[in-house]
Amino acid sequence: MSTGPNGVGEWPLWEVFTQAPGGKPHEHAGSVHAPDAEIALQNARDVYTRRGEAVSLWVVPSGAIVASAPGDAGPFFDPGNDKPYRHPQFYKTPRGVKVF
Amino acid sequence: MTPSTRQEGTQMATETKPAAPAEDPVKLAEFEARCDRGETIEPKDWMPEKYRRQLTRMMSQHAHSEVVGMLPEGNWITRAPNLRRKMCLIAKVQDEGGHGLYIYCGTETLGTDRTELIDQYLYGTAKYSSIFNYPTLTWADIGVIGWLVDGAAIVNQTMLAHASYGPYARAMIRICKEENFHKRQGYELCATLARGTPAQKAMVQDAVNRWWWPSLMMFGPHDTNSPHSADLLRWKVKQKSNDDLRQRFVNLTVPQAQAIGLTLPDPDLKLDETSGEWKFGEIDWSEFNAVIAGNGPMNRERIAARRKAHEDGAWVREAAAAYAAKHQPAAGQAA
Numbered sequence: 532m533s534t535g536p537n538g539v540g541e542w543p544l545w546e547v548f549t550q551a552p553g554g555k556p557h558e559h560a561g562s563v564h565a566p567d568a569e570i571a572l573q574n575a576r577d578v579y580t581r582r583g584e585a586v587s588l589w590v591v592p593s594g595a596i597v598a599s600a601p602g603d604a605g606p607f608f609d610p611g612n613d614k615p616y617r618h619p620q621f622y623k624t625p626r627g628v629k630v631f
Numbered sequence: 632m633t634p635s636t637r638q639e640g641t642q643m644a645t646e647t648k649p650a651a652p653a654e655d656p657v658k659l660a661e662f663e664a665r666c667d668r669g670e671t672i673e674p675k676d677w678m679p680e681k682y683r684r685q686l687t688r689m690m691s692q693h694a695h696s697e698v699v700g701m702l703p704e705g706n707w708i709t710r711a712p713n714l715r716r717k718m719c720l721i722a723k724v725q726d727e728g729g730h731g732l733y734i735y736c737g738t739e740t741l742g743t744d745r746t747e748l749i750d751q752y753l754y755g756t757a758k759y760s761s762i763f764n765y766p767t768l769t770w771a772d773i774g775v776i777g778w779l780v781d782g783a784a785i786v787n788q789t790m791l792a793h794a795s796y797g798p799y800a801r802a803m804i805r806i807c808k809e810e811n812f813h814k815r816q817g818y819e820l821c822a823t824l825a826r827g828t829p830a831q832k833a834m835v836q837d838a839v840n841r842w843w844w845p846s847l848m849m850f851g852p853h854d855t856n857s858p859h860s861a862d863l864l865r866w867k868v869k870q871k872s873n874d875d876l877r878q879r880f881v882n883l884t885v886p887q888a889q890a891i892g893l894t895l896p897d898p899d900l901k902l903d904e905t906s907g908e909w910k911f912g913e914i915d916w917s918e919f920n921a922v923i924a925g926n927g928p929m930n931r932e933r934i935a936a937r938r939k940a941h942e943d944g945a946w947v948r949e950a951a952a953a954y955a956a957k958h959q960p961a962a963g964q965a966a
Contacts, residue, residue, distance in 0.1 A: 541746040542952065544739070561802070562736045564745060566955035578732050581725070582809070601676045 544593040545571040547578075549585035557589055565590075654679045666867045671797040674740035682866055683741050685859060686796055687748075688757075689868070690738040695752045696760035697731035699933055703767040704776060712770060719816045720773060726813065730806050737798035753938050761919060762849050764927030771824055771831075771838035777817015779839070779846040779884065785810045786880045787850065795867040818887065825891040832892075839888070840896040847911070848919045850877040878908060885909045 542564040548557040560579040565571035571590040580588065599607055615621045658677055665672065672678055701724045708724065711717035735745045751757040762780055767773065785807065792803040824835035851857055851873040863869045871879075881900075888895050899912030921927065 540952075541744050542948070561733055561805075562739070563732070566951040567958070570951060570955075578729050581722075581729060598675070601673065 542566045545575070545590040546593050546596060547575040548589040548591070549575075549579055550587035550589075551584060552586050557587065560584075562593060563590070654681075663865070666795050666865070669867070670795075671800065672795050673797045681862065682868075685862055685866075686799065686868060687738060687741045687743055689859070689863070690734055690741070690799055691743075691748045691751070692758050692760070694731045694734035694738060694748070695757060696763065697727050697734060699759045699763045699937060701727045702933055702936055703763060703765070703929075704773060706767050707770060707773050710770065711773075716820070723777070723813050723816065726809050730802075730809070733802040733805055734799075737796075737802045740798045749941070753934070753941055758923065760849060761922040761927065762845050763933060764922050764929045765842070765845055766929050768841075769834050769838060771821070771835040772842070774817045774820030774824060774835065775838040775842045777813050777815075778821050778887070779817075779842050780849070781810055781813040781817060782884060783846050783849045783880050785814060786876050786883070790869060790871050790876065793867075793870055799868070818891075821893070822891040825893055836893055839893050843895050843897070844914060844918075845922075847877055847881070847914055848922075850874075850880070852916070852919070881909045881911050882907075 543566070544562055544564055545568075546562050547560045549560045550557045560575075563571055563574040563578055565574050568590060572588060575588050575590050579585070611617075659679055662672075662678060662682075672682075704720060704727075705724050708717065708720050711720055735748060738748060739745055748757070752759065767776070788803050788807050788810065792800055792807055794800045794803065821835050821839075824831040826832075854860060854872040854874050857873055860869070860872060864872065885895065885900065885902075897912045899910070901910055902908075903910050922930070925931075
């Protein structure tokens with residue numbers, strides 16, 4: 532929080548997730564400042580859903596998000612990067628078989 | 632707001648920043664290779680200090696422009712000629728406020744919070760787009776702003792939707808989707824006036840005459856005279872130069888003007904048969920520089936209106952903070 536010439540510190544930051552219609556997953560839309568959860572939801576609605584973009588909204592205090600560190604991205608994601616046998620293309624099918 | 636705090640705000644924003652530190656050459660080379668490969672730079676990634684500063688400057692200017700852009704159009708809400716136009720204009724002005732918030736949110740990821748950015752604008756030296764320092768004299772100006780000013784903004788923002796900095800690019804994608812409504816409603820308004828009474832047609836032609844050159848200035852100085860362009864292009868924040876974007880805007884707009892029977896106030900405007908491009912006359916850069924320096928027709932009024940709105944709203948911010956502290960003490964820990 533910082534205090535500017537208006538004398539009031541900046542409100543806490545909330546990350547906003549919107550769920551599009553049609554059973555889509557919640558997706559990060561951006562963030563809003565708000566003094567509490569209720570106003571965070573209202574601000575998020577006004578800022579990120581002016582055109583029916585969402586059927587559901589989540590707001591999460593930004594400080595509550597735990598993120599992986601970009602510097603460690605290589606080793607951290609390594610266990611998923613060296614296993615080509617997890618992809619269907621790893622497996623050969625007899626010539627002429629078209630079911631795949 | 633007391634005079635002493637205003638002075639403090641001015642001081643804070645005009646404080647000379649130390650020169651950017653020399654960057655680790657290995658990290659810098661790695662970063663530039665990432666930009667060259669078209670990778671997206673995210674907030675926690677390593678970036679040169681100059682990239683961070685240039686982006687903070689550019690993105691916050693962009694955010695301030697969206698917010699100050701609410702003023703010239705808000706001026707006409709109560710005088711819209713019918714309910715349909717009034718609803719369109721309210722929605723558009725509300726969008727501009729939303730766009731400012733998207734970009735402030737993106738700018739904050741670079742490490743400067745919104746309160747400080749807004750202070751730099753209201754009480755310091757931060758700039759916003761020169762176009763909003765012109766007055767909206769007639770109802771036709773509302774149409775011409777949508778068509779030309781938002782049209783020019785779309786050309787610029789479509790490029791910025793590919794910017795190397797992820798939060799900026801994502802904000803631009805969101806904005807571009809909404810700007811198309813702004814341009815269409817403006818062009819429709821102009822077309823309606825252009826086929827109206829002789830007085831209506833004269834009014835919209837007059838508005839085009841006043842807004843055309845300032846719209847071309849929105850793309851910034853010539854490439855040869857643009858102090859920040861080289862870095863921004865090298866780091867893929869921008870992919871096209873000011874002059875390229877300006878030419879694209881002219882090429883798109885001339886046929887639109889012809890289609891509704893309006894002329895553009897440039898005797899040198901002519902189609903170059905070989906390139907297929909519309910060549911246009913020289914911009915009056917002395918006007919551009921005067922507006923940037925704070926001497927446009929509306930500079931003082933715009934900043935005064937923004938300060939008044941910000942200061943008059945202080946009690947709302949204070950009340951909301953007091954309410955939150957009283958009822959949900961845990962929410963304060965979120966920051």
